[in-house]
Each structure stands twice: as structure tokens, then as C-alpha cells.
Amino acid sequence: MLSQKDNEALTRVGAGTPMGELMRRYWIPAAFSHQVAKPDCPPIRVKLMGENLVLFRDTNGRLGLLDERCPHRTASMFYGRNEEAGLRCVYHGLKFDVDGNCVDVPCVPQVGDKQQQKIRKQLAIKSYPCIERGDVVWTYMGPAEHKPAFPELEWTMVPSSHRFATRHIQECNWLQGLEGGFDATHLTFLHGGDAEKSRSIVATIYEVLPTDFGFVVATGRDPGNGSIMWNINVMLMPFHKVISSIPHAAHVWAPIDDENTMLYSVNFHPSRPLTDEDLAREKSFRGIHTENIPGTDHAIRNKANDYLIDRVLQASGQSYTGMRGLGTQDCAIQESMGPIADRTREHLLASDAAIGKIRRLLLQTLKDRAAGKPLPGMRPESYRVRSARCEAPKGQPIMDLIDRHVRVETRAAAE
Ligand code: FES
Numbered sequence: 512m513l514s515q516k517d518n519e520a521l522t523r524v525g526a527g528t529p530m531g532e533l534m535r536r537y538w539i540p541a542a543f544s545h546q547v548a549k550p551d552c553p554p555i556r557v558k559l560m561g562e563n564l565v566l567f568r569d570t571n572g573r574l575g576l577l578d579e580r581c582p583h584r585t586a587s588m589f590y591g592r593n594e595e596a597g598l599r600c601v602y603h604g605l606k607f608d609v610d611g612n613c614v615d616v617p618c619v620p621q622v623g624d625k626q627q628q629k630i631r632k633q634l635a636i637k638s639y640p641c642i643e644r645g646d647v648v649w650t651y652m653g654p655a656e657h658k659p660a661f662p663e664l665e666w667t668m669v670p671s672s673h674r675f676a677t678r679h680i681q682e683c684n685w686l687q688g689l690e691g692g693f694d695a696t697h698l699t700f701l702h703g704g705d706a707e708k709s710r711s712i713v714a715t716i717y718e719v720l721p722t723d724f725g726f727v728v729a730t731g732r733d734p735g736n737g738s739i740m741w742n743i744n745v746m747l748m749p750f751h752k753v754i755s756s757i758p759h760a761a762h763v764w765a766p767i768d769d770e771n772t773m774l775y776s777v778n779f780h781p782s783r784p785l786t787d788e789d790l791a792r793e794k795s796f797r798g799i800h801t802e803n804i805p806g807t808d809h810a811i812r813n814k815a816n817d818y819l820i821d822r823v824l825q826a827s828g829q830s831y832t833g834m835r836g837l838g839t840q841d842c843a844i845q846e847s848m849g850p851i852a853d854r855t856r857e858h859l860l861a862s863d864a865a866i867g868k869i870r871r872l873l874l875q876t877l878k879d880r881a882a883g884k885p886l887p888g889m890r891p892e893s894y895r896v897r898s899a900r901c902e903a904p905k906g907q908p909i910m911d912l913i914d915r916h917v918r919v920e921t922r923a924a925a926e
């Protein structure tokens with residue numbers, strides 16, 4: 512369990528909160544590039560970190576992420592006209608460029624040039640810088656002097672043909688998603704069939720170690736032959752996971768606000784395009800991707816219809832949950848804990864050792880940021896890592912395994 516104070520510190524992401532300020536030191540995904548595909552296309556609404564924003568691509572192809580509220584009289588910029596290198600509010604015609612500068616105030620023709628300049632200065636709109644990587648628009652919402660170079664996240668660096676990405680909204684706090692992503696024990700149960708038969712494969716060793724990119728969660732099983740079977744998962748600050756599967760996979764839990772999360776799910780291959788077979792498997796929605804209501808980020812299997820749970824399937828022993836798809840199972844159970852899980856009511860068990868350690872590490876990182884200490888993940892190349900499964904002699908330090916199996920360069924050399 513966690514104190515109310517710590518639970519608040521870890522979950523709240525608004526501006527000025529400890530976690531909100533920590534996350535604002537990193538690049539955050541705002542939308543897929545195709546949502547603002549062409550210059551002068553319609554703007555879209557984006558809610559991130561509790562802030563209502565609009566995203567547009569201007570005449571010159573530059574991306575602007577602006578406050579949704581016009582600074583004149585707070586009308587929504589979503590209805591704006593995207594024209595001639597700026598977004599124009601349709602209430603009284605004020606126009607803003609991608610950097611948030613007010614470039615036209617046509618509703619006061621009676622004031623002179625000097626006065627116009629003054630008004631424009633006063634009416635600059637809040638804007639955040641954007642960058643496109645991996646067919647995703649990312650933004651940085653923190654202090655300009657701390658803006659890091661974009662991290663070398665492997666899935667963002669491969670060609671589009673090597674990647675398949677979807678996203679959907681989870682109606683719960685981001686930390687429920689992240690904790691689910693690093694909860695090794697649930698794989699046997701939530702995503703399993705007949706869990707009784709699977710008890711023998713539950714891990715018994717849990718290690719969480721801080722690294723230069725975030726941390727690793729290593730869960731181990733002792734088959735009794737002098738070695739340990741390790742499953743090492745990487746958490747890249749502040750909300751990324753890389754999954755060890757073929758093709759590789761990744762998640763990003765980007766907070767929409769305190770009680771909603773945009774979960775990006777990605778499959779990618781480092782060196783070849785995804786095959787029709789790869790894509791057909793992912794588009795069957797049995798894996799990490801959820802099938803959405805067309806044109807929305809809402810899953811077809813959702814809370815309102817109890818995720819289309821099939822009680823006959825559940826009773827059959829083939830599916831522990833009776834719900835189809837790993838993504839749906841995760842979403843259902845994480846949402847069922849409430850919009851922000853009340854961690855003061857929990858009873859953690861030995862199998863939750865990693866969860867407890869992750870929380871302590873995150874709390875320490877909040878303190879480090881407040882104290883002005885260096886944060887993990889500021890070196891772009893530190894993100895060149897993959898999760899891994901490996902067998903190693905008992906007693907081998909996990910840091911050795913990280914160098915050997917997790918860091919992409921040294922891993923390639925070892926293979
Ligand atoms: S409210 Fe936007 S121009 Fe007046």
C-alpha cells in the first residue's frame with residue numbers, strides 16, 4: 512500500500528504537480544502524424560497532461576500545438592481557420608503562428624501600427640514545440656532551458672513499413688497502465704487460460720534496478736538446475752515500455768489528464784518491413800492492439816459493454832477472463848481499479864515486489880527533479896535498449912545481463 516500523499520504525487524500530472532513537472536521534462540506523444548497530414552488541414556483537438564490544446568500543420572508544413580482557448584475572449588481555436596501560415600480564431604479573427612505569436616488583429620482597424628504591435632505582444636497564445644518521429648507528433652511541455660534532444664527510441668527510428676502502431680484511450684490514470692505493463696505475475700492469470708496449470712511458471716525473483724534510461728524490471732524463475740530464467744523488461748522514462756516479442760513491441764502511456772490515458776501500442780521490426788502475416792496477426796486484435804470504434808480512439812470492447820465478456824468462454828478454461836485480446840484484458844482490469852486506484856487500500860504480496868520497488872524509484876525520481884539533480888533518459892542514445900529473455904548462471908549480476916542482452920549495440924555483438 513501507499514500513503515495518500517505518495518499516491519497523489521505519483522498519479523497527478525497537471526502543471527505544477529511533482530509528476531506533472533517530471534513528465535514535462537520529456538517528449539510526449541500528441542497525435543499520429545496522419546491526423547494532421549497536409550499543410551493547412553483542419554486542426555485537431557489534443558488533450559495532454561490535463562491541458563486542452565489544438566494541433567495544426569501550417570502552410571509551410573510546420574506543426575503548431577496551441578492552447579485551445581483564444582487569449583482574446585477564450586473562444587475555442589478548434590473552430591479556427593488554418594490559413595496562410597497561421598491559425599485564425601473565427602470569433603474576431605485574431606491569428607497565431609505555430610510559435611504562438613499573434614500575427615494579426617483585424618478587429619481593431621482604428622488603432623495605429625504601434626498599438627497593434629503592442630496588442631499582438633500581449634495576446635501571444637501558449638504554444639509547445641513539436642517534432643515528428645516514427646509517424647508520431649511529439650511535444651515538449653517543460654522549461655525551454657531543459658529541453659532534451661529527442662531520445663533514440665528504436666521504434667521511432669525504423670521506416671514506416673517496419674512499424675504498425677495504434678492507440679486507444681484507457682479511462683484510468685497512467686500509473687495503472689504502467690504498473691500493469693511491468694506486473695509480470697498477471698501474465699499467467701489475466702492473459703492465461705487455465706491458471707491452475709500455470710502456477711509452476713510464476714516468477715519468484717523480482718529485481719528493479721535504476722539505469723541511465725529509467726529502470727529495468729527483472730523477474731526470474733529458478734528451474735532448479737543452477738541457472739535462472741530471466742525476463743528483463745525496460746522502462747524508459749517517463750512512460751515507455753519495450754516488450755520482448757517477435758516482432759518487437761512497445762507501449763507508451765501518455766496522460767490525457769489524471770483520469771485518462773492515451774495508450775500507444777506499437778509493433779516493429781528493426782531490419783525488415785512487417786509482413787502481411789505480421790500485420791494480419793496484429794489486426795486480429797488478439798494481441799496488444801484493441802479494435803476501435805471507427806474514427807475514434809475508443810475501443811469497441813469497452814467499459815460500457817463490459818468489454819463483451821463471454822462467460823461461457825471464461826468457464827471453458829480456455830480464457831481466464833472470457834475477454835478477447837490482451838489489450839482488452841489489460842484495459843478492462845486497469846479501468847476496473849477506478850479512475851485513480853486508491854493504493855491506500857491495497858495489500859501487496861511477495862509477487863508485487865517489483866511494483867513496490869517501481870513506486871519507490873519513481874518517488875525518488877520526483878525528489879531528484881525537485882532537488883535539481885540529473886534525470887535519467889537525458890542522453891538520447893541511452894534509449895537504445897530492448898527487453899530480453901535469457902538464462903544465466905545463478906549469482907550473475909543483473910547489470911551484466913543488461914549490458915549483454917538489453918543494450919542494443921552490445922547485444923548485437925554478443926549474438
Ligand atoms: S475570442 Fe478569438 S478572436 Fe476574439
Ligand SMILES: [Fe+2]
Nearest residue numbers: 691697702841
Ligand atoms: Fe497485460
